[in-house]
Amino acid sequence: MKKYVKNVIPVPHLYMRENVLEKGNIPGVAGDKAEWAKNLNLPREAEYMFFGGCGYQFMRYVEGMMKAAAGMEKVGFGREAGIGISKMFGKIGIDLPSITAKVAAAGQEDTYTRILVSAVRVLRKLGLDIGYMHEDEPCCGSPLYYSGFLDDYIEHAKENVEIFKSYGIQKLIGLIPACTASLRDHYPKYVEGYNLEVYHFIEIVAQRLRKADLKPRLKERLSVAYHDPCQLSRYLEIIDAPREVLASIDGLELREPHAEQCKQWSTCCGGGGLEAGSPELSERLGKRRIEELLNTGADVIVSHCPACVMQLKRSAQKTKADVRVLDLVEILDEALQ
Amino acid sequence: MSPHNDPEADLKAMETEILNAIQTCINCRMCVRMCPTHEGWVTQSAFGRLAAINLHLKYGLGSEKELSRLLFSCANCRRCQVRCRMLSTNATPSDVIIKTRQLLARKALHKERQGA
Numbered sequence: 001m002k003k004y005v006k007n008v009i010p011v012p013h014l015y016m017r018e019n020v021l022e023k024g025n026i027p028g029v030a031g032d033k034a035e036w037a038k039n040l041n042l043p044r045e046a047e048y049m050f051f052g053g054c055g056y057q058f059m060r061y062v063e064g065m066m067k068a069a070a071g072m073e074k075v076g077f078g079r080e081a082g083i084g085i086s087k088m089f090g091k092i093g094i095d096l097p098s099i100t101a102k103v104a105a106a107g108q109e110d111t112y113t114r115i116l117v118s119a120v121r122v123l124r125k126l127g128l129d130i131g132y133m134h135e136d137e138p139c140c141g142s143p144l145y146y147s148g149f150l151d152d153y154i155e156h157a158k159e160n161v162e163i164f165k166s167y168g169i170q171k172l173i174g175l176i177p178a179c180t181a182s183l184r185d186h187y188p189k190y191v192e193g194y195n196l197e198v199y200h201f202i203e204i205v206a207q208r209l210r211k212a213d214l215k216p217r218l219k220e221r222l223s224v225a226y227h228d229p230c231q232l233s234r235y236l237e238i239i240d241a242p243r244e245v246l247a248s249i250d251g252l253e254l255r256e257p258h259a260e261q262c263k264q265w266s267t268c269c270g271g272g273g274l275e276a277g278s279p280e281l282s283e284r285l286g287k288r289r290i291e292e293l294l295n296t297g298a299d300v301i302v303s304h305c306p307a308c309v310m311q312l313k314r315s316a317q318k319t320k321a322d323v324r325v326l327d328l329v330e331i332l333d334e335a336l337q
Numbered sequence: 338m339s340p341h342n343d344p345e346a347d348l349k350a351m352e353t354e355i356l357n358a359i360q361t362c363i364n365c366r367m368c369v370r371m372c373p374t375h376e377g378w379v380t381q382s383a384f385g386r387l388a389a390i391n392l393h394l395k396y397g398l399g400s401e402k403e404l405s406r407l408l409f410s411c412a413n414c415r416r417c418q419v420r421c422r423m424l425s426t427n428a429t430p431s432d433v434i435i436k437t438r439q440l441l442a443r444k445a446l447h448k449e450r451q452g453a
């Protein structure tokens with residue numbers, strides 16, 4: 001029935017669409033989205049509403065999915081014509097509980113939701129009045145936009161705005177660059193009377209750190225290469241704020257790749273949506289980017305986007321590079337302890 | 338699906354918007370080698386993708402499936418878009434690629450609705 005759509009949209013993107021529309025998140029997990037915030041006592045009403053986004057809240061599932069997909073490929077599922085990974089997505093979509101159970105059983109710590117806790121801790125330390133919508137937080141719908149389902153996206157955006165209105169939200173702080181770009185730059189184009197003030201986490205942090213009487217300090221010296229996420233540096237055009245924050249940390253040395261490979265010219269790491277449709281291309285991009293970052297000679301690679309962090313982590317593993325990949329929030333949180 | 342008063346007019350308007358944006362491209366090819374997906378073929382760059390879109394929409398060159406494969410091999414990292422804005426004619430290549438994906442999806446959904 002969907003033969004025409006299948007013809008022009010890669011199947012993994014179709015699954016993402018179903019997941020977003022039916023389950024309200026990218027990997028299609030029916031689960032407790034707000035579990036990470038259980039012990040934080042985040043109110044549902046506050047000056048700034050924290051928007052967690054699908055990225056960090058569900059990244060462990062996405063990572064599990066990707067790993068499983070890669071594993072199945074080795075068993076001989078062809079990737080040609082976009083069938084391989086998409087079939088796996090389908091199978092995984094159905095069989096997800098067992099996979100997540102496996103992840104949990106392996107005793108792996110969830111490194112992604114920890115970042116959300118860190119982010120909230122940092123914002124509170126900077127004196128911000130932070131709220132969270134808990135299980136009511138919707139998916140911003142940006143995968144729909146990039147996969148081509150504009151009508152679905154617009155409808156989804158309108159529904160979301162109603163939810164925001166019911167919460168009486170005026171100011172949002174997004175942590176995921178893609179969600180923040182979607183909420184800040186795309187929604188006003190499609191939803192009439194949209195007047196939310198949307199900020200990215202790092203903007204607010206840089207602004208507050210300037211005034212605050214805080215001295216972030218690392219216990220041991222660390223040299224760091226910063227990878228600009230596309231959505232942060234070119235969609236949101238936030239380039240200086242993360243650098244300002246990193247520079248304010250005592251004991252941290254910031255190393256930049258070549259001028260043609262950083263800031264607004266930062267090379268794409270191949271993560272995000274590309275991974276779903278063209279996994280091989282994405283892998284090559286990841287390897288190239290890791291090399292560029294390793295050339296700086298830094299001990300740690302830092303980025304500020306869940307898709308980039310996941311992709312860089314995997315690329316580092318694949319190239320057997322001796323380097324840690326962290327999110328900026330983790331470093332900042334540690335420095336503020 | 339959101340109801341359209343005149344889906345075909347909508348599709349036409351979208352197509353015109355895309356073609357108009359491509360018109361501003363002066364084929365300077367500054368976006369070719371800098372595209373992270375570029376590995377030798379010109380279609381692995383914003384310029385090549387825009388040319389393919391133009392030829393497909395105007396002259397029906399290549400199938401929708403082939404065009405879609407080119408469009409979805411783009412990472413939407415907007416590196417080309419920044420360069421085009423700063424050094425060339427601001428043809429917004431990354432936005433054009435996303436809009437064309439949306440056009441293809443809308444066309445396909447429209448066909449399906451008609452067939453149903």
